[in-house]
Amino acid sequence: MYRRNWKHLQPSSMDHAMRLDLEYAKEMKNLSVERVADRMGIKHWTLYKYVDNGSLPSHLIRPFEHACECPHQFLTRYIAHSGHLMTIGIPTGRKAKAKNINALQSSCTNAIDALLKFADQEMTADETLNALTATMEDLAWHRAEVERTDLPELDFGE
CATH class of the missing domain: 4.10.860 (DNA Excision Repair, Uvrb; Chain A)
Known part of the structure; x- marks a missing residue:
């Protein structure tokens, strides 16, 4: 079975970014949309509506990414890239392996x-x-x- 290289996936729209976060949650963490919504404290049909519309309220972006447990934070990356900015992880200062x-x-x-x-x-x-x-x-x-x-x-x- 082919494993995706999650690190190099680039979202092309807001709803694509949300779908990538949810797919990561499903494939890598075994989290359904219902479980993600529960972790966010919202109803699952509300989350489905946000994903379909591609319009997650800004105060729910961090809880959504935290609930998906996706280290690549596709939604935040899409927002940064759409503003012509790049994102990198916070460096630790350790020598590269x-x-x-x-x-x-x-x-x-x-x-x-x-x-x-x-x-x-x-x-x-x-x-x-x-x-x-x-x-x-x-x-x-x-x-x-x-x-x-x-x-x-x-x-x-x-």
Whole structure:
């Protein structure tokens, strides 16, 4: 069975972002829409209405993402990206491990591949932008990690 690479998925709209958060909750945490709504303190049909309309009230964004337990926070990322901003996780200042560097290399390769496919008209502009944005965020996170190596955070059982 194919496993999605959740880290590099980019939402294309508000309702797509909400659906991605809910799909993550279902696939990775075994949380149904009803359980997510219960954790948010709202009725499940209300959550279905918000997802269908793509219009979650702003005061429910954080409870929604917290209830879905999705570390990628697709809804917040979509809002930032729609404002032409990038998002990165808060850096800890620890040295990168080999798997982190390999993931970065893979991300860079995917971005170059997307640019080549776009130039050959084999990939859409949106798909290319998603690949480039994911790579730019990965690079920005590594940059911030290097910047904070002099003052690393404590390891609390990560």
